[in-house]
Amino acid sequence: MEYLIHLLILFAIYGILGISLNLVVGYTGLLSVTHAAFYGIGAYATAILLTSFGINFFVSVIFAIIFSSIMALLIGLILSKFDDDYYALASFGFNIIIFSVFLNWQGLTRGPLGIPGIPKPNFFGLDFSSNLSFLILSLAFLALIYFASRFIVNSSFGRVLKAIREDEKAIQIFGYNTLYFKLAIFVISAAMASVAGSLFASYITFIDPSSFWLMESIFILAIVILGGLSNLKGSLLGALFLILLPEALRFVGLPNDIAAQTRQVIYGVILILLMLYRPQGLAGEYKM
Amino acid sequence: MVALGFNLIYGATKFFNFTHGVVAVAGAYGFLFFGKALGLNLYLAVLIGVAIAAIIGYGLDKLVYLPLRKRKASNMALLIASLGAFTALQAVIAILFTSQFQILWRNYSTQKIYEIYGGVITQTQLIILMAGILITIALVLILKYTLFGKMVRAVSDDEEAAKIIGINTNKIISRVFIIGSAIAGLVGILVGFDTGIEPTMGMSLLLKGVIASIIGGVGSIYGGFLGAFLLGFAENFGIWKISGEWKDAIAFGLLIIFLLFKPRGIIRK
Amino acid sequence: MKLIMGITVFVGLIAGLIYLFGESDGKSSESIKIGALLPLSGIAANYGEGSREGIEIAKEDLRSKYPSMNIEVIYEDSFYDPKRAVDGYRKLKDINNILAVLTGGSQVSSAVKNLSDKDSVLQMAIWSGAPSYSAGSHNYNFRITALSDEHVPILTNYINTRNYKKLALIYANNEFGVAFKDSFEKNSKTSDFKIIPYGIGNDDMEFRTVLLKIKNEKPDSIFFVGLVKQFINILKQSSDLGIKTQFFSQWSVEDQQLLDGARDLAEGVIYAYPFDETDDASAEFLKKYSEKYNKVPSAYAAEAYTGLILLGETINACHNKADPVCWRDYLNKIKDLPTIIGSVSFDNKGDLKGEKIFLKTVKDGRFVKAEE
Numbered sequence: 008m009e010y011l012i013h014l015l016i017l018f019a020i021y022g023i024l025g026i027s028l029n030l031v032v033g034y035t036g037l038l039s040v041t042h043a044a045f046y047g048i049g050a051y052a053t054a055i056l057l058t059s060f061g062i063n064f065f066v067s068v069i070f071a072i073i074f075s076s077i078m079a080l081l082i083g084l085i086l087s088k089f090d091d092d093y094y095a096l097a098s099f100g101f102n103i104i105i106f107s108v109f110l111n112w113q114g115l116t117r118g119p120l121g122i123p124g125i126p127k128p129n130f131f132g133l134d135f136s137s138n139l140s141f142l143i144l145s146l147a148f149l150a151l152i153y154f155a156s157r158f159i160v161n162s163s164f165g166r167v168l169k170a171i172r173e174d175e176k177a178i179q180i181f182g183y184n185t186l187y188f189k190l191a192i193f194v195i196s197a198a199m200a201s202v203a204g205s206l207f208a209s210y211i212t213f214i215d216p217s218s219f220w221l222m223e224s225i226f227i228l229a230i231v232i233l234g235g236l237s238n239l240k241g242s243l244l245g246a247l248f249l250i251l252l253p254e255a256l257r258f259v260g261l262p263n264d265i266a267a268q269t270r271q272v273i274y275g276v277i278l279i280l281l282m283l284y285r286p287q288g289l290a291g292e293y294k295m
Numbered sequence: 296m297v298a299l300g301f302n303l304i305y306g307a308t309k310f311f312n313f314t315h316g317v318v319a320v321a322g323a324y325g326f327l328f329f330g331k332a333l334g335l336n337l338y339l340a341v342l343i344g345v346a347i348a349a350i351i352g353y354g355l356d357k358l359v360y361l362p363l364r365k366r367k368a369s370n371m372a373l374l375i376a377s378l379g380a381f382t383a384l385q386a387v388i389a390i391l392f393t394s395q396f397q398i399l400w401r402n403y404s405t406q407k408i409y410e411i412y413g414g415v416i417t418q419t420q421l422i423i424l425m426a427g428i429l430i431t432i433a434l435v436l437i438l439k440y441t442l443f444g445k446m447v448r449a450v451s452d453d454e455e456a457a458k459i460i461g462i463n464t465n466k467i468i469s470r471v472f473i474i475g476s477a478i479a480g481l482v483g484i485l486v487g488f489d490t491g492i493e494p495t496m497g498m499s500l501l502l503k504g505v506i507a508s509i510i511g512g513v514g515s516i517y518g519g520f521l522g523a524f525l526l527g528f529a530e531n532f533g534i535w536k537i538s539g540e541w542k543d544a545i546a547f548g549l550l551i552i553f554l555l556f557k558p559r560g561i562i563r564k
Numbered sequence: 565m566k567l568i569m570g571i572t573v574f575v576g577l578i579a580g581l582i583y584l585f586g587e588s589d590g591k592s593s594e595s596i597k598i599g600a601l602l603p604l605s606g607i608a609a610n611y612g613e614g615s616r617e618g619i620e621i622a623k624e625d626l627r628s629k630y631p632s633m634n635i636e637v638i639y640e641d642s643f644y645d646p647k648r649a650v651d652g653y654r655k656l657k658d659i660n661n662i663l664a665v666l667t668g669g670s671q672v673s674s675a676v677k678n679l680s681d682k683d684s685v686l687q688m689a690i691w692s693g694a695p696s697y698s699a700g701s702h703n704y705n706f707r708i709t710a711l712s713d714e715h716v717p718i719l720t721n722y723i724n725t726r727n728y729k730k731l732a733l734i735y736a737n738n739e740f741g742v743a744f745k746d747s748f749e750k751n752s753k754t755s756d757f758k759i760i761p762y763g764i765g766n767d768d769m770e771f772r773t774v775l776l777k778i779k780n781e782k783p784d785s786i787f788f789v790g791l792v793k794q795f796i797n798i799l800k801q802s803s804d805l806g807i808k809t810q811f812f813s814q815w816s817v818e819d820q821q822l823l824d825g826a827r828d829l830a831e832g833v834i835y836a837y838p839f840d841e842t843d844d845a846s847a848e849f850l851k852k853y854s855e856k857y858n859k860v861p862s863a864y865a866a867e868a869y870t871g872l873i874l875l876g877e878t879i880n881a882c883h884n885k886a887d888p889v890c891w892r893d894y895l896n897k898i899k900d901l902p903t904i905i906g907s908v909s910f911d912n913k914g915d916l917k918g919e920k921i922f923l924k925t926v927k928d929g930r931f932v933k934a935e936e
Contacts, residue, residue: 010658100547107544119738120694123674211646213674232371267604267641268386275383279359279376286372394609396793398825417804490769490797495607499767534773540737540763
């Protein structure tokens with residue numbers, strides 16, 4: 008059914024976002040609330056390249072990755088000057104700044120009018136315009152990113168990240184340049200988020216700044232926390248859960264005039280209950 | 296003032312409390328109902344509104360946050376739970392009062408306006424300003440000189456140590472919630488008098504308050520107050536010099552630059 | 565492990581629900597199902613609520629005019645967010661088998677446009693002002709929101725003939741605001757008055773700094789496009805600051821919230837509106853709405869009402885057949901069909917044309933036609 012396929016495509020996109028944020032928040036202990044910015048950069052890069060220049064989707068993905076990586080490098084450098092709570096604040100400051108750019112640099116992004124008519128991907132004649140084929144494409148990206156992340160996490164690079172999370176000073180004494188590691192993972196995570204953005208732009212065919220504002224970053228953070236910090240499978244579960252829950256609620260029959268609001272109430276209550284019964288997340292073991 | 300309440304609660308419990316925003320909205324709507332719908336006396340309605348906010352804050356602590364703390368939940372889990380509570384409460388308010396924008400003030404002709412040095416300030420704004428100053432002073436005095444205040448500071452510094460020396464941390468925390476939420480409720484009502492209310496106003500109030508409190512130095516009372524001024528200044532400076540649309544970006548840009556040089560906020564805890 | 569089993573059960577439950585409710589939802593399969601994709605919760609909820617109210621009245625009207633017509637309207641929350649809107653659309657199409665959909669808001673309408681085209685579902689976009697919506701191919705998509713380009717000329721004309729020289733243009737940074745600002749700038753190239761634009765944020769409620777800037781420029785008129793709640797605050801704060809000029813605005817400010825919130829400060833505001841309440845059909849709608857909901861209908865409600873009525877008329881003209889192709893052809897061909905927003909036709913891009921735009925004003929706490 009198209010409906011299920013649609014939900015699974017969203018799951019793939021948010022799965023990528025969840026995994027990539029988990030690398031930064033769960034494994035390295037950096038509370039970044041700016042993920043939606045890189046997601047947005049990826050989406051806008053693909054949207055602009057595809058609609059204004061007719062560039063192939065996959066090429067645009069590469070451009071998007073390069074661009075968001077550069078932005079991530081700059082932002083990451085500035086963020087590294089902060090620690091703890093200030094890191095979170097500065098990161099959501101950046102999210103707001105980049106959102107403001109999406110909204111106000113109208114010459115480039117058409118601001119609140121958004122960019123419509125983004126075409127579906129095309130690979131040497133292989134057209135991905137049917138939803139099913141797009142789903143397969145998205146799942147392929149998801150798998151790629153999942154295994155790449157697993158590789159990173161289980162490698163010695165990953166071990167350094169976890170050490171940074173536990174006690175940064177200690178590992179610096181051993182001679183590790185923690186700045187390099189933190190920047191590296193931040194950039195990698197941003198690149199992955201931008202892939203999700205490219206997929207999103209092509210799938211929904213219309214993007215506007217409202218999809219990339221602060222609450223979106225918080226939503227992605229919720230996926231990571233709900234799924235369990237520093238657990239990649241958890242992020243997948245978190246994405247699945249947070250996408251399916253509001254949809255399942257659409258089926259709960261309620262009197263028309265209060266239906267939607269009541270569903271929000273139920274949604275909120277379920278989140279609370281979930282935290283009460285599994286405070287470490289669906290699959291998590293680590294608590295921040 | 297949002298920053299003050301938020302700071303207080305954050306200091307004691309160390310988690311990012313989303314519901315702080317919605318508690319303010321609840322206070323405002325409480326006033327709306329008792330003041331306008333039931334036509335009660337103005338001051339009485341304000342008190343009831345504040346009380347409703349305080350009760351909801353207390354209820355949230357007892358029903359949600361306390362059980363979570365007992366289960367040794369992480370701050371992240373508390374954040375998610377508060378997000379859930381925020382969504383749910385906001386929706387309940389929308390169901391009860393509809394999503395229409397409403398105003399709390401009665402009549403324009405009776406709005407007093409004062410001119411000071413060429414600037415204009417309305418009566419409501421003056422009240423907000425004075426309330427902010429009074430509450431700041433009150434909180435500083437309480438925290439410094441009363442036994443309760445000292446216990447709050449002990450819990451903020453180190454919850455474990457406080458428990459060891461025999462302080463009933465949960466009781467202190469629930470008192471803190473009541474006070475913080477009451478302040479939030481007052482804020483909701485005052486903002487309603489200044490610019491009106493609607494169910495979704497909680498989030499923007501909260502964000503501004505959080506930002507202010509972090510700039511000023513988390514957990515510090517003076518900091519919350521100063522941080523709020525700085526934020527307001529940065530925003531309006533942006534509007535004045537450049538233009539309204541870029542306001543947020545400019546405000547945050549300035550803030551980040553500022554924090555680069557003073558990464559711990561203005562006032563250390 | 566227990567966890568994996570739990571998750572699998574949960575997912576299975578969702579899939580099961582979807583399959584169970586998949587084919588039919590128990591209602592008579594004779595009825596023609598129309599979806600209404602509106603923001604029913606979250607920030608734009610009051611537009612969703614207003615639209616729903618308008619639709620409910622339209623349902624009653626259709627029922628009494630065409631008793632043999634069997635239409636069912638199914639509401640889904642769009643959350644005013646493109647991707648959630650697509651969720652909602654998919655559910656409406658795949659589960660509820662809708663044949664037509666009303667979509668509220670430019671982002672939602674744009675996101676759904678390609679989908680409804682592919683699925684041969686007739687789309688009626690309401691309060692979707694972004695010009696780019698109708699760009700590209702036009703097949704099953706229609707829009708009943710008059711574009712800012714339609715509304716602005718009558719305002720610029722008035723401003724010109726009344727000799728205003730300096731217009732401060734306050735616009736909210738969203739698709740309505742920007743569209744109106746662009747239209748104004750386009751339409752006043754040949755005029756005598758100067759326009760100074762001032763942008764404000766979508767969530768802003770504090771305008772004193774912007775207003776101070778404006779006060780220094782000493783304009784003789786101010787045009788506002790943005791949310792009603794912002795307009796209320798602008799009126800109030802302008803009054804606090806001692807700014808006394810003629811305020812102009814556009815259709816979305818005809819809203820009970822303005823009367824309740826701004827009271828006497830709203831007196832004399834002039835705005836462009838496509839709804840003439842001296843017209844019989846409009847007066848009927850006004851009366852029914854006010855009686856049922858105890859307030860004046862907003863433009864959102866009026867458009868939603870018109871959207872469903874148009875669909876109803878179309879279905880009737882196609883002999884109650886569930887045939888979107890016939891509907892589409894009928895809509896493309898209509899000329900000057902009387903509705904509460906004027907006599908309408910659709911142009912070759914599916915946009916509404918031919919509404920007569922009036923100037924209205926607020927007088928004695930009511931929205932009335934302005935003297936010419």
